[in-house]
Structures are given as structure tokens and as C-alpha cells.
Amino acid sequence: MTSKQLVSSILLAATAVSAFPADAMATTTYDLRKKVIQLTGIMNPGDGSRYISRAEFASMLVKASEYRSTVSSTVPVSVFADVPVDSVYAPYIRIAARQGWMKGYLGGQFKPDEYITLQDAAWAVLAVLGYTNDDFTGDQNGSRMAKFKFLELDEELGNMQGTEILTEDNCINLFYNLLKTEPKDSQQIYGTIFDLTLSSDDELNPLEMLDTTVKGPYLVNKRKKLSNQVPFDLDEASFFINGESASRSAVNAALNEYGYLLIYYNSSAKTVWVYTEEASSTTGNRVISGEVTNIYYQSSDVMTPTAVTITSDDGETYECELTTSDLQFAFSIYGTVEVGEDVILVCSGSAENEDGDVTYRVTDFLED
Numbered sequence: 001m002t003s004k005q006l007v008s009s010i011l012l013a014a015t016a017v018s019a020f021p022a023d024a025m026a027t028t029t030y031d032l033r034k035k036v037i038q039l040t041g042i043m044n045p046g047d048g049s050r051y052i053s054r055a056e057f058a059s060m061l062v063k064a065s066e067y068r069s070t071v072s073s074t075v076p077v078s079v080f081a082d083v084p085v086d087s088v089y090a091p092y093i094r095i096a097a098r099q100g101w102m103k104g105y106l107g108g109q110f111k112p113d114e115y116i117t118l119q120d121a122a123w124a125v126l127a128v129l130g131y132t133n134d135d136f137t138g139d140q141n142g143s144r145m146a147k148f149k150f151l152e153l154d155e156e157l158g159n160m161q162g163t164e165i166l167t168e169d170n171c172i173n174l175f176y177n178l179l180k181t182e183p184k185d186s187q188q189i190y191g192t193i194f195d196l197t198l199s200s201d202d203e204l205n206p207l208e209m210l211d212t213t214v215k216g217p218y219l220v221n222k223r224k225k226l227s228n229q230v231p232f233d234l235d236e237a238s239f240f241i242n243g244e245s246a247s248r249s250a251v252n253a254a255l256n257e258y259g260y261l262l263i264y265y266n267s268s269a270k271t272v273w274v275y276t277e278e279a280s281s282t283t284g285n286r287v288i289s290g291e292v293t294n295i296y297y298q299s300s301d302v303m304t305p306t307a308v309t310i311t312s313d314d315g316e317t318y319e320c321e322l323t324t325s326d327l328q329f330a331f332s333i334y335g336t337v338e339v340g341e342d343v344i345l346v347c348s349g350s351a352e353n354e355d356g357d358v359t360y361r362v363t364d365f366l367e368d
Contacts, residue, residue, distance in 0.1 A: 029156075030169075030172070030173075032203065032204075033156070035206060036176055036179065036196075036206050037172050037175055038238055038245060038271070039206050039266070040194045040271075041068070041236070041237065041271055042060050042064045043056075043060050043063070043168070043171060043172070044238045044245060045168045045169075045245075048167060048168045048172070049168065049169065050168050051115045051166070052115065052116050052165075052166050052168060052171055053112060053113050053114065053115055054102070054110065054114050054115070054120070055083075055087070055092070055113065057116040057120075057121060057124070057166070058112075059092040060171060060175060061092070061096050061124055061128060062091075062092045062096060063092075063236075064128070064175055065099075065193070067099070068236075068270070069232075070095070071095070071233075071236065077094065078093070078094065079097055079098075080097070080104055080108055080109060080110035080112075081107070081108040082108075082109050082110055082112065083112055087112070089112060093110055093112065096124070097110070099127070099128075101124045101127045101128055102123075102124055115166070116165065117164065117166070118157070118160050118161065118162050118164050118165075118166060119141060119145065119162035119163060121166055121174060122144055122148040122162070123141075125153060125174065125175075125178050126144055126153075128178065129151075129178070129181060129184055130183045130184035130185065130186075131184055135147075135184070141162065145162055151181050152181070153181060156173040157170060179191035179194070179204055180198065180203075180204060191204055194268055195213060195268065213267065213268055213269070214264050215264065215265055215266075216262075216263055216264030216265060217262050217263065217275075217344075217365075217366045219261075219263075219344070219366060220260060220261040220263055221255075221260040221261075226251070226272075230263075230265050230272060231265075232265075232267055234248060234272075236270050238269070238270065238271045239251050239273075239274060240272070242275055242276060242278070242285040243273075243348070246274070251272070251274050254274065257276075258277050258278075261274050261276060261287075262275040262287050262344055262366060275287040275346050277289065285346075285347070285348045286347055286360075287344060287345065287346060287347070288312065288320065288347055289310075289313075289342070289343070289344040289345070290310045290311050290313060290342065290343075291310065291311050291340065291342055292309070292331075292337060292338065292340065292341050292343055293309045293310065293317070294308065295308050295309075295331050295338075296308070296309075303333070304332065305322055305331045306321065306322055306328070307319055307321045308320050308322065308331055308362070310343070310345060318347075319359050319360070320347055320360045320361070320362045321359060322362055323361055323362070327364075327365065336367065337367065341367065342367070343365050343366070345360075345362050345364075345365045346363050347360035347361060347362055347363065348360070348363050
């Protein structure tokens, strides 16, 4: 089972652009950009229209850098008078300032609650890419904005002026552009720090990142806590429940409701995928647990199973298709799963037939 198969349902709508007419391409491209930013852990967007503060932007800069793994070990010290030591943004602001990505104001102020402007954001991402004052002549702001545009860091930002304030949507596009851009004196895109590569259409390919770095499945319950299964600070993590973006509190609520969860995680992106027994309203992703009551084969190939029937503890019966060779082998006479055994299946792509029955496609499994 590869992570490409695991997350395909999460990214399907964003990557299958060939199925959309031209007027839908912009939305599809944005969906892909949003998924990439979520998967890398740079931010977990809301409705997109909310303005972003300087403190939040400092956090995004650090999460988009190689310093993201050092935040939890940073000594709680604030270098600005208006940033409390116990602020969740204090370590990010400290790193962003120390690296020269963002600057303070007179009187030792950072103004963390003020909104970030395009001009300040452009200065910051150019600094992350390795550009300094020595790379610009004359009017620093004008020269930097010219370089910003030359590197196409303004792609999908429209005709924004330097003094305009950035929204969540703007930041999604900006950081996606940053990941696609080559740093100064480098011939590799900045996104290589997340194992990202460019596809043939010059867009980032998140599946390549996930294919080598997703770990799982792991069972989480009262005895096997989430914090013990994941090797990074959950306060810094991004979460998905059944393929949809979620909060940590929602994950805890799901664990309390169902008693167990099935998880996968990506350490570099600090992302956790959670699967429960309730199907997602948009992706159809869910966990189905119970006893294997039937294993079906095609009449033309009695060695290769095509589907299984699972009966849950409450008596519900689910038909689940086996569409990959590794899953078919696992449920075959040569595999490890037999009729009568208990399993936990990760399923996606539910669809109703004329009788109202739902057929699920198995993407992974764990023997109970």
C-alpha cells in the first residue's frame, strides 16, 4: 500500500484538472495550492478571506523553513516588548527576526497584531530565499518588489499593491509560489525541504512527497494515545479527519465518540490523517471495522479476490472492493486475512447503486 493510494481521495479534486472545463481551472489550481500548504503544515486555512497578522505570518515563515523542527525546543524568550514570553507566536517571531526575515519597529516593538502587507511579505520571502540588501540597489522597496515579480512570487495575487493587506487566500498563493521558486544560488526549488518536486506542468507534486514519508496505519485508543504514536509536537500539527481538514480538538472528540481511530502521519509536514467509522460528507473516506464474512472472486480468475464483505459489531454489512494488487494478495488464499477474522479497513469512494446500497473501495487495512 503506497501513500499515493492513501491520499489520492484527498487530492483527487485538486489534481484531476483535465476533467474540468477552462473556466473551472482557476478553482482547481487553487484547491491544489491549498492542499499543498495544508500538507506541508505551513498553515491550516479557514474561509480564506480573513486578514493575516504579522505574528501569524512569522509563524508561517518558520513553518515553511528548516527551522520548523526547532520551535518546540526554543527557550521561551521574547525579543520584543509587545510580544509576551508565553505567546504561542513568541518563538516564531524570535526566529523570523533573528534570521532577518522580518524586522521590528522603533522602541523594541514588533506590532504582532497588525496585519501583514504585501510589501513586508515580499521582503520576508525574498529573505527566506537568501536575498539581502546587497542584492538590491537604489530604492530597496522598489527593487525588491521588482525582484518579487521577476521571480513570479506574485502569481495568482492579482494586481495587489505593496501597501495592501494579505488574506489567507493570498498567503496560500504566496507560500505555494515560494515553494516553487529556486533560492538564490540554487538550482533546486525551495520546496525540496519538504521533498516536493515539480510535475511536467510546473506545478508542485504533493504525491511525491507523501509517497515516501507517510507512516501508518496505526491504531489509537485509550491505551495507545495519539501523542505516543506520533513523533512530533501535536500543537504544531495539521489534522485531517476522513480526508477533510480538522482541528486537534475535533480529533479528540472523534476518539471519545468512537473509542478508537486509525491514523497515518507525515513527520516532515507534521500532518496527521485520521480515519473514523463515520464517512466524510465530501470524500467518502471512513474506517469500517468488523468480521470478514465473505471474500469474493471473479469467475474468470478464482485466485484474485475482488471484494470482501465486512459485518460490524452492530450487525451492519458492508461490501468493500479490492482494487490494488497488494490488497488482493492480502485477502487471497496466500495472504494473511481469512473469513472469520476481524479487520479494520480504510475505505474511500463510496457510491450508491439503484437499490441504495453503498460500495466502498479499500485503500488500506489493519488486522484487529
